[in-house]
Amino acid sequence: MNLKRIFADFTVFRREYLRNKEGFFFALVFPVILILLFGAIFSGSGHNSITVYALNEDRGPLGTSFLQTLNQTGAIRVVSVPSNASFPDYLLKHSYSQGILIPSSFSNSIYSRNEANIILYSNPADSSTQIVSGVVNTVAEGFNLRLSNSSSLISISQKSVNESSPSYIDFLIPGLIGFTVLTSPMFSMVNLSAEYKKSKFFKQLSLTPLTKGEWLTSKILWYVILSLVAFILMTATGTFLFGARVQITPWVFPFIILGSLLFVSLGMLVGTITKSIESAGVIGNIITFPMMFLSGTFFPLSIMPDWLAKLAHIFPLYYIIEGLTSTMVYDNLKSTIFDLAIVAFLCIIISVAAVGAFKWREE
Amino acid sequence: MTEVSSVSERNDLIVQVESLTKSYGQVKAVDGIDLYVKRGEVFSLLGPNGAGKTTTVEILEGLRKADSGKISVLGLDPWRDGYELHKRIGVIPQGFRFFDKSTPREAINYYAELFGKRVNAEHLLKLVDLQDVSNMYFEYLSGGQKQKLGLALAMVNEAEILFLDEPTTGLDPQARRSIWKVIESLKLQGKTVFLTTHYLDEAERLSDKVAIMNHGSIIAYGGPETLVSKYGGSKKLTLEGDEKIYHLLTKTFNLPVIRQNGIIEITLKQSQDLLKIINAIESSGQPYSGLSLKKDTLEDVFITLVGRMKEGELD
Numbered sequence: 001m002n003l004k005r006i007f008a009d010f011t012v013f014r015r016e017y018l019r020n021k022e023g024f025f026f027a028l029v030f031p032v033i034l035i036l037l038f039g040a041i042f043s044g045s046g047h048n049s050i051t052v053y054a055l056n057e058d059r060g061p062l063g064t065s066f067l068q069t070l071n072q073t074g075a076i077r078v079v080s081v082p083s084n085a086s087f088p089d090y091l092l093k094h095s096y097s098q099g100i101l102i103p104s105s106f107s108n109s110i111y112s113r114n115e116a117n118i119i120l121y122s123n124p125a126d127s128s129t130q131i132v133s134g135v136v137n138t139v140a141e142g143f144n145l146r147l148s149n150s151s152s153l154i155s156i157s158q159k160s161v162n163e164s165s166p167s168y169i170d171f172l173i174p175g176l177i178g179f180t181v182l183t184s185p186m187f188s189m190v191n192l193s194a195e196y197k198k199s200k201f202f203k204q205l206s207l208t209p210l211t212k213g214e215w216l217t218s219k220i221l222w223y224v225i226l227s228l229v230a231f232i233l234m235t236a237t238g239t240f241l242f243g244a245r246v247q248i249t250p251w252v253f254p255f256i257i258l259g260s261l262l263f264v265s266l267g268m269l270v271g272t273i274t275k276s277i278e279s280a281g282v283i284g285n286i287i288t289f290p291m292m293f294l295s296g297t298f299f300p301l302s303i304m305p306d307w308l309a310k311l312a313h314i315f316p317l318y319y320i321i322e323g324l325t326s327t328m329v330y331d332n333l334k335s336t337i338f339d340l341a342i343v344a345f346l347c348i349i350i351s352v353a354a355v356g357a358f359k360w361r362e363e
Numbered sequence: 364m365t366e367v368s369s370v371s372e373r374n375d376l377i378v379q380v381e382s383l384t385k386s387y388g389q390v391k392a393v394d395g396i397d398l399y400v401k402r403g404e405v406f407s408l409l410g411p412n413g414a415g416k417t418t419t420v421e422i423l424e425g426l427r428k429a430d431s432g433k434i435s436v437l438g439l440d441p442w443r444d445g446y447e448l449h450k451r452i453g454v455i456p457q458g459f460r461f462f463d464k465s466t467p468r469e470a471i472n473y474y475a476e477l478f479g480k481r482v483n484a485e486h487l488l489k490l491v492d493l494q495d496v497s498n499m500y501f502e503y504l505s506g507g508q509k510q511k512l513g514l515a516l517a518m519v520n521e522a523e524i525l526f527l528d529e530p531t532t533g534l535d536p537q538a539r540r541s542i543w544k545v546i547e548s549l550k551l552q553g554k555t556v557f558l559t560t561h562y563l564d565e566a567e568r569l570s571d572k573v574a575i576m577n578h579g580s581i582i583a584y585g586g587p588e589t590l591v592s593k594y595g596g597s598k599k600l601t602l603e604g605d606e607k608i609y610h611l612l613t614k615t616f617n618l619p620v621i622r623q624n625g626i627i628e629i630t631l632k633q634s635q636d637l638l639k640i641i642n643a644i645e646s647s648g649q650p651y652s653g654l655s656l657k658k659d660t661l662e663d664v665f666i667t668l669v670g671r672m673k674e675g676e677l678d
Contacts, residue, residue: 008476012462012469019464019500199460203426207454208477209446361426361445 001217005210010218017222023188031180031230032237038176038298039242042168049077050128052098055087056080060107066118066143067102075135088121097123098132110147166329169244173235174324175297180230181259182292182317185223189267190284193358194277206360216268216355223260231256251327251336255343259320262347265354266316272357291315296322316346377402377524377555378423383432385418392418394579395432400524400572405546405556407566409661410576411669416559417457419576420528423557424454437523450478453517453525457532459510463502467493467512470501474519482519491515491545507538514545524555531565543569563662573661577669587661594667595659598631600640604651608644615643626653 017023056063071078084090091099099121109116120136122129196202238244274280295317301309312318323339326332378400385393393415400406410416421427423436425445434441439448461470468484475482488494491511510530517525531539546569549556560566566573567587575583583590609622619630631637644651
């Protein structure tokens with residue numbers, strides 16, 4: 001290994017990357033866009049409250065009081081709609097999937113100790129229907145208890161596993177760092193090694209004193225730097241803009257370094273063993289896309305079916321994201337080290353395979 | 364150092380190839396060829412597409428492994444000692460390329476760093492006439508300029524021998540001539556050049572020695588003039604004339620005569636034939652025009668030897 005040659009190759013590659021508008025975009029702009037996008041979707045104002053359109057026809061005060069209580073739960077945001085002939089038609093016309101109708105006799109019925117009925121309109125296909133129905137039921141139950149002068153015997157107090165109560169954005173940051181560590185080397189190296197092989201550029205480089213190992217090292221070095229920059233940009237954006245609470249521990253760096261090494265090698269392996277640029281692209285995508293979505297990048301594995309969550313364990317990215325989450329969010333050293341050991345092991349296997357399969361020259 | 368190298372030093376041979384073979388499956392790309400290139404020589408390997416030229420040159424450069432044969436370049440075994448050899452040779456591979464968004468100046472500096480050489484980029488750019496585009500991205504260079512950059516890069520390590528694999532293929536006549544100029548200046552500097560080409564005028568103009576390759580074998584070897592006199596060497600008289608002149612010539616002389624599209628071509632056997640023919644035509648009083656004398660070129664030799672090749676594929 002000659003450091004001067006590695007540096008020369010690194011310089012020419014870096015220049016090529018940054019002079020390409022797409023390269024610059026993917027290296028520095030894309031990670032920030034990702035965090036802005038997902039941060040805005042999941043950590044925005046309203047705290048994920050569900051909008052319910054309400055028509056209050058009650059002539060007494062209890063209807064209004066009921067709707068105010070619903071609003072105070074925080075889970076539901078009540079929007080009043082003007083009185084109209086047919087409430088279901090109104091909802092349909094405006095494509096509103098959740099609606100609540102309080103009848104004109106609501107207060108009167110309660111005062112006269114008759115059953116008062118609230119009608120809840122919902123779209124069964126909408127995943128928020130269950131939540132709305134649950135919240136409305138709970139509020140109605142509370143009203144029932146109060147009006148009958150009873151009190152609840154069981155109360156629930158909710159506490160987070162983590163003292164600081166991590167939010168979605170806290171999990172999103174390690175997920176998206178993992179996403180960058182995977183995608184920027186994979187997409188680029190698959191294409192680059194297939195193309196260099198086809199255009200005989202590898203052969204041309206082999207005619208210089210640059211070695212295979214030096215060439216690969218300069219690529220790894222570049223992608224480590226890109227991942228570090230993306231890590232800094234994403235963490236800063238997440239922290240300052242969305243109030244994410246993540247820790248930057250020294251354990252983050254081995255994950256970024258080994259992750260880059262792993263995916264540069266994997267990309268090169270795919271580009272080297274496939275016969276054409278097109279088939280390299282297809283195989284690359286077959287490997288990258290499932291790994292990207294199933295490793296806990298954008299959403300936690302716990303929401304997936306059990307078998308799918310188990311399947312995620314075959315992906316190297318899963319251990320990178322889990323390890324980063326363990327150290328950045330939970331500060332769980334034992335789990336971090338376990339994940340790091342797996343990443344290191346996979347890294348050795350894949351990079352040895354890649355270097356073995358990668359030929360400068362032909363037999 | 365093997366026995367081969369001591370022999371090569373004695374004979375001043377920089378490339379020495381004996382009984383080289385290489386097959387791809389059932390196809391014999393190179394079928395037991397011998398080649399010798401002397402120091403300071405411009406050597407051209409000629410042949411139609413698919414003759415085995417690139418396979419041969421890639422074996423000499425250490426990019427491909429030979430099936431069998433004795434190969435020595437600068438006293439080294441190209442496959443086994445490839446890494447050492449590459450420091451001492453310069454190569455423009457077929458379809459030379461570089462990073463799209465790098466300039467010729469950056470390319471030269473990159474190669475200089477890789478070879479650990481101090482290089483005056485300005486001097487090299489001037490040598491290949493690329494000063495005007497020294498800061499232009501590679502992707503915007505013309506085909507000729509790209510090849511010239513290839514030449515400049517092949518010179519970065521002060522190579523003892525340069526392998527140029529079809530350096531002018533696909534270039535316009537002006538760009539080809541400007542590459543020739545660079546090769547001629549290399550020759551003046553005493554560099555050894557191993558050129559593969561299917562342009563015969565290029566080989567005839569630049570080379571000291573020529574080998575013609577077809578179907579994996581060398582079918583002729585020698586200086587361009589030697590080859591012309593050995594395999595061609597005939598002089599042909601052509602003129603425009605009618606049937607009567609044609610019949611006069613076929614009856615009077617025992618020489619091959621052809622008439623095609625009003626052009627009559629007579630292959631001469633000795634120089635006296637020329638005078639006799641002109642006298643005969645003059646005395647017949649028949650009208651004629653466009654009298655000219657043509658000497659065989661390497662192209663005629665090539666066509667004769669490669670026989671089955673279509674003329675269109677040669678140039």
